[in-house]
Amino acid sequence: MPIYNSLMSQPIFTISGLRGVVGKTLFDETVRKYAAAYGKFLGGGTLVIGRDTRPSSEAIAQSAEEGLKETGCQVVDLGVCPTPTVVHSVRTHQSQIKGGLMITASHNPLEWNGIKFVISPGRFLLPEEFESFRIFLGKADLPGAATPSSREPLAENRKPICPIENHLQAILMNPLFKDVKGNNLRIGIDAVNGAAAIIADKLLQEFGCEVVKINCTPERLKKEGFPHRPEPTAENTTELAELVKKEKLDAGFAYDPDGDRFSCIDNNGNPLGEEATICLACLFLLQFGAASQKPIVVVNLSTTQAVEDICHRFGAKVERAPVGEVWVVKRMLECGAILGGEGNGGVILPEINLTRDGLVASAIVLGLLSRTKKRLSEIRQEIPRYFIAKSTITLEHFNPESLIAGFSWRSIDQSDGLRMTGDGWWFHIRKSNTEPLIRVVCEAKDPAQAKLIIEKVGGRLRSLG
Numbered sequence: 126m127p128i129y130n131s132l133m134s135q136p137i138f139t140i141s142g143l144r145g146v147v148g149k150t151l152f153d154e155t156v157r158k159y160a161a162a163y164g165k166f167l168g169g170g171t172l173v174i175g176r177d178t179r180p181s182s183e184a185i186a187q188s189a190e191e192g193l194k195e196t197g198c199q200v201v202d203l204g205v206c207p208t209p210t211v212v213h214s215v216r217t218h219q220s221q222i223k224g225g226l227m228i229t230a231s232h233n234p235l236e237w238n239g240i241k242f243v244i245s246p247g248r249f250l251l252p253e254e255f256e257s258f259r260i261f262l263g264k265a266d267l268p269g270a271a272t273p274s275s276r277e278p279l280a281e282n283r284k285p286i287c288p289i290e291n292h293l294q295a296i297l298m299n300p301l302f303k304d305v306k307g308n309n310l311r312i313g314i315d316a317v318n319g320a321a322a323i324i325a326d327k328l329l330q331e332f333g334c335e336v337v338k339i340n341c342t343p344e345r346l347k348k349e350g351f352p353h354r355p356e357p358t359a360e361n362t363t364e365l366a367e368l369v370k371k372e373k374l375d376a377g378f379a380y381d382p383d384g385d386r387f388s389c390i391d392n393n394g395n396p397l398g399e400e401a402t403i404c405l406a407c408l409f410l411l412q413f414g415a416a417s418q419k420p421i422v423v424v425n426l427s428t429t430q431a432v433e434d435i436c437h438r439f440g441a442k443v444e445r446a447p448v449g450e451v452w453v454v455k456r457m458l459e460c461g462a463i464l465g466g467e468g469n470g471g472v473i474l475p476e477i478n479l480t481r482d483g484l485v486a487s488a489i490v491l492g493l494l495s496r497t498k499k500r501l502s503e504i505r506q507e508i509p510r511y512f513i514a515k516s517t518i519t520l521e522h523f524n525p526e527s528l529i530a531g532f533s534w535r536s537i538d539q540s541d542g543l544r545m546t547g548d549g550w551w552f553h554i555r556k557s558n559t560e561p562l563i564r565v566v567c568e569a570k571d572p573a574q575a576k577l578i579i580e581k582v583g584g585r586l587r588s589l590g
Contacts, residue, residue: 144239160192178343207384216247319382370394399470447541
């Protein structure tokens with residue numbers, strides 16, 4: 126996997142959080158500075174810290190704790206747990222907890238790490254909050270005493286009543302999943318030796334499934350690195366697919382390193398791909414959970430057209446937001462959406478968590494299997510078939526106007542880079558929130574057309590570079 130440090134002298138700090146290469150662009154002092162500034166930005170009080178299983182995460186968590194304490198904050202160490210568990214902990218203890226830090230670089234290569242910033246009532250910073258924090262960070266006088274909190278603090282370093290167990294119970298006891306039964310279902314899981322390894326099997330077993338695990342040993346990361354590229358894409362889940370076929374399992378569940386993204390393998394060993402995850406969530410929620418007459422689903426601009434097709438079938442409305450889960454969450458809050466997500470395997474169910482949650486996505490797939498009495502290979506046939514092509518280009522900036530000519534388009538959206546829609550196709554070009562790259566996504570009914578369009582777009586971008 127490439128290290129993108131050649132384009133960087135500083136860590137990347139965007140609405141998606143802080144990320145950098147440990148020892149090259151991300152140092153202990155960097156972490157302390159950002160953590161201290163965040164504690165002061167929130168006005169002190171009690172914050173939680175969770176971390177993924179990367180070898181560098183424990184030391185970075187310690188530096189973050191030092192930074193928070195330098196500005197008068199109290200710290201509750203949640204230890205290793207998925208990102209959605211940290212967010213849920215802040216949500217369920219918001220009367221005592223001001224926010225939290227999740228130490229993770231999500232899907233980035235192992236040498237990367239970073240911080241995701243959580244705020245009460247249990248979500249990441251919205252765009253306007255992030256901008257306020259960014260400005261504050263540039264002006265903060267650190268270290269120094271934080272403004273005293275008016276909230277009742279927890280005892281220092283005491284864990285809020287079992288964060289993992291609370292997260293599990295919030296899913297298991299939700300009316301959407303209360304009668305879901307996994308009896309006789311055999312599910313394989315691949316947690317890429319990440320944070321989901323400590324919770325995913327517990328959830329499935331609570332539903333009554335038999336679990337067969339691979340890559341669920343976090344200790345192996347230090348010596349061996351990730352067993353495969355960590356994003357739960359179809360190309361990266363071949364080992365899980367082979368396990369499903371070999372063991373004749375009912376499904377395979379794949380997670381990314383911090384447990385907020387999810388994809389699955391059907392009973393024939395065929396990967397559905399990460400784009401299918403939000404489609405499965407739409408199928409489940411709109412059949413078994415939608416209470417409003419015109420439910421709203423929010424996805425980002427790079428998510429498959431299949432979401433619109435499914436929602437149209439059930440009379441639901443789709444709204445699109447810029448890429449980045451905080452943009453999706455912002456729009457969800459504004460319009461009262463029952464569901465949100467992204468085509469990267471992220472599902473946001475606001476009843477439980479205002480963040481992408483791989484555990485919730487797992488429960489949704491089990492719910493479909495349980496309530497429809499169908500096999501996953503049958504359920505996948507209900508998802509309209511499109512073909513997506515993706516590429517990344519090492520280019521820091523591009524001019525959307527220079528790309529518009531030459532395409533017979535029907536609509537254009539420039540709220541996040543450039544999204545053009547044509548007859549049976551669309552493409553989206555945008556600057557990455559987490560790496561110094563330009564991302565290009567194209568979708569069409571015909572795979573040859575998708576490939577042709579992305580090659581045309583990529584060629585134009587490279588000529589600009």
